[in-house]
Amino acid sequence: xxxxxxxxxxxxxxxxxxxxxxxxxxxxxxxxxxxxxxxxxxxxxxxxxxxxxxxxxxxxxxxxxxxxxxxxxxxxxxxxxxxxxxxxxxxxxxxxxxxxxxxx
Amino acid sequence: xxxxxxxxxxxxxxxxxxxxxxxxxxxxxxxxxxxxxxxxx
Numbered sequence: 001x002x003x004x005x006x007x008x009x010x011x012x013x014x015x016x017x018x019x020x021x022x023x024x025x026x027x028x029x030x031x032x033x034x035x036x037x038x039x040x041x042x043x044x045x046x047x048x049x050x051x052x053x054x055x056x057x058x059x060x061x062x063x064x065x066x067x068x069x070x071x072x073x074x075x076x077x078x079x080x081x082x083x084x085x086x087x088x089x090x091x092x093x094x095x096x097x098x099x100x101x102x103x104x
Numbered sequence: 105x106x107x108x109x110x111x112x113x114x115x116x117x118x119x120x121x122x123x124x125x126x127x128x129x130x131x132x133x134x135x136x137x138x139x140x141x142x143x144x145x
Contacts, residue, residue, distance in 0.1 A: 001114070001142070002142065005114065005140055005142065008138055008140075009112060009138070012110075012112060012137055012138055016110055016137065020108075020109060020110055021109060021110050021111075021112055021137075022105060022106070022109040022110070022111055022112070022134075023111075023112045023114060024111055024112070024113050024114070024125050024129060025114050025115075025116075025125075026113070026114065026115035026116050026119045026120030026121060026122065026124070026125050026141075027116045027119045028116050028118040028119030028120075029118075029119070036114065058112075059105075059106075059109075061105060063113075063115075063120050063124075063125045063128065063129075064120070067105050068105060068128075068129075071105060071129075071132040071133075072128045072129070072131060072132050073131050073132065076127070076128055076131040077128070080124050080127060080128055081120065081124070081128060084119065084120050088119060088120075
């Protein structure tokens, strides 16, 4: 996750409290999802960004996971997410993200 | 997902972009406090 976005997330966590936030990703491939999840739960694994050493423990989901999809109204889901759900393999991301959420 | 949480939407250009995530979550009744689309090249 780039440093600018890490900085924004840190500021939002200060403003609202990390316990009141949820991160929703839209990655197209599983590659990188684990780093995103670790950054907002345990801190920046590269130890270089604003979230280095900052364990915010914010739950993180992918927008195509059933936990999120089931909450999106049907017409919106069909119009905006149906195509993506055909080409993005969310199952491998679900396993990584579920494991990250279980650690919180 | 827990209702009432504020959403940080981090989309991807080659996946689902931030504005789409935000629109879907707002439609589900969540407040989106930040949305961005990251680009990996």
